[in-house]
Amino acid sequence: MARPATRNVVTTLDVIINAEGDNMIRTQISLDEHEYSLAKQQARSLGISVAEFVRRAVREALPARGETAWMRFAGLVETGDLQSSRSVDEIVYGQKD
DSSP states (O other), rough: OOOOOOOOOOOOOEEEETTTTTTEEEOOOOHHHHHHHHHHHHHHHHHHHHHHHHHHHHHHOOOOOOOGGGGGGGGHHHHHOOOOGHHHHHHSSSSOO
């Protein structure tokens, strides 16, 4: 009678899933009923899972890779004044040094 094959089992706190060449770390979040319902509706309307909806929301909230957080806002406000870069201190701080 042959012995069953043995396997090495490693237990860790994080689970890494190899999906389409990307390593993902499995995590758990808690949403209240209203948040979950809205997320589920939005995901359904986009034709994606709730998990993918949450991943996209997190990606949207984070700066792009290699980009600092403030760069998300570059060019966001337009004054119409072609010389506005010369008066940025006045615009931002209310005065010019």
